Amino acid sequence: QQQVKQSPQSLIVQKGGISIINCAYENTAFDYFPWYQQFPGKGPALLIAIRPDVSEKKEGRFTISFNKSAKQFSLHIMDSQPGDSATYFCAASARSGSARQLTFGSGTQLTVLP
């Protein structure tokens, strides 16, 4: 059972365009929503994260929009650059005892054309 659904599976954007990746979740206990960026041959690295008490968080060209009632969140990459070409994973987690397990989406492969 996939608790975090991510779309699209792949995305091609022209340089300077806006990249948008969407995720939806089911578990209302989730209270932390990070996005990870992964380059080929590397491990994922945290890009930006949000908690459900805010509807938007911006860091540079990257913005997370969060809709608690719809149980959806999205990553917007403004002025997309070829260096942004990577696989992006959304994730969600809830505290379980002393631990916090991340549940990942299936990933979006972003290609930014020069």
Place this chain on the structure above:
Amino acid sequence: NAGVTQTPKFRVLKTGQSMTLLCAQDMNHEYMYWYRQDPGMGLRLIHYSVGEGTTAKGEVPDGYNVSRLKKQNFLLGLESAAPSQTSVYFCASSFHTDTQYFGPGTRLTVL
């Protein structure tokens, strides 16, 4: 400061063989995790540890065992490898429970 390192980077096994993957972190993190990454499925948690000497099962623990004898190391073992365990394995660590820092991965092929 090397962060999270994984050994080996690549490995090919025959069905039924055993092996151990080593994860080491130098950030004094309490929490450590093992994930597997398969095409189209994101990362799935195999086992995790909330401190030295503790381990717990994640989403897909069957066929794997782990040990955390030292705070800085987290070992993932495959006792009898199967082709279904062909995957890329990532170790991660975190100070408490939020940001997880990932290693570079181990690509395992089971023939």
